[in-house]
Amino acid sequence: MSPAVLAEGLHKRYRDTKALDGFDLKVSQATVCGLLGPNGAGKTTAVRILSTLLDFDEGHAEVAGFDVVRQASEVRYRIGLGSQETAIDEIITARDNLVMFGRLYHLSAKVARRRADELLEQFNLTDAAHKSPRQYSGGMRRRLDLAASLIMAPPVIFLDEPTTGLDPRNRNEVWEALRALVTGGTTVLLTTQYLEEADQLANQIVVIDTGKVIAEGTPAQLKSQIGGDQIDVVLHDIADMPKTTSIIEAIAGSTAETDEDNRRISAPVTNRVAALSSVARALEDASIQAEDIGLRKPTLDEVFLRLTGQKVAA
Missing domain, CATH: 3.40.50.300 (P-loop containing nucleotide triphosphate hydrolases)
Known part of the structure; x- marks a missing residue:
């Protein structure tokens, strides 16, 4: 056709x-x-x-x-x-x-x-x-x-x-x-x-x-071009972001992205369940309180940003 x-x-x-x-x-x-x-x-x-x-x-x-x-x-x-x-x-x-x-x-x-x-x-x-x-x-x-x-x-x-x-x-x-x-x-x-x-x-x-x-x-x-699952952590206290970022990067084996306005840290992971469990346990051991923690697929917004180096026009 x-x-x-x-x-x-x-x-x-x-x-x-x-x-x-x-x-x-x-x-x-x-x-x-x-x-x-x-x-x-x-x-x-x-x-x-x-x-x-x-x-x-x-x-x-x-x-x-x-x-x-x-x-x-x-x-x-x-x-x-x-x-x-x-x-x-x-x-x-x-x-x-x-x-x-x-x-x-x-x-x-x-x-x-x-x-x-x-x-x-x-x-x-x-x-x-x-x-x-x-x-x-x-x-x-x-x-x-x-x-x-x-x-x-x-x-x-x-x-x-x-x-x-x-x-x-x-x-x-x-x-x-x-x-x-x-x-x-x-x-x-x-x-x-x-x-x-x-x-x-x-x-x-x-x-x-x-x-x-x-x-x-x-x-x-x-x-799929920017990886599989992403782990997201939203913190209760913005002061914990540097330490949490280091924890997530060590477990995920990849560079994390931080959003200070929303106290969110994100990173691509390969072994989704193991990574989620490890991050949750590490945060608990470090007495860091997370308001939310979860796994998600990458968004097209992230694809667009990665491919073009800028956010889509608003």
């Missing part, structure tokens, strides 16, 4: 700045690919090129099997594009919004109305179809915006930080809508500043920095 999105050796330069420097990407059909990277890494440039909005200097790119340069109109017909800012009209109803988008795509009035009703049902907005978007919650507005991007039922949709500014409940609503799209066969390429979002949604994560891919894989594969 051919990939839904393909980029090979893309280069894009703005005067003396390399926005993309040999960018490669392959996204399978009916999957979610999360494109992560620090500010200025090239994420938006890559999406704009793949959605035919920006030319590039070197390389090759295809979307839905069509060349983004030679067959740009074919690509545009097969993609949806959602930006951080919603494109819906605040005055007319949700249904009229979708009908309007359908007419802009040159659908007949009858087909546009039918397609609007299908999308309202798909995104669980039928009961609010005759309300204006200004009466909607943030999650409902974002779902309506996604629906507008899918008027032509495109096989590929590009989303630029689709849940920015949403609270956890509204973010979950959008996640459920995206999962339903993928189940129906849509391929989603999204950029996001929420690493939890990538962890929850993405089948594949691609980390880009300085215009090139520096890591890719499933969330589990990326986490």
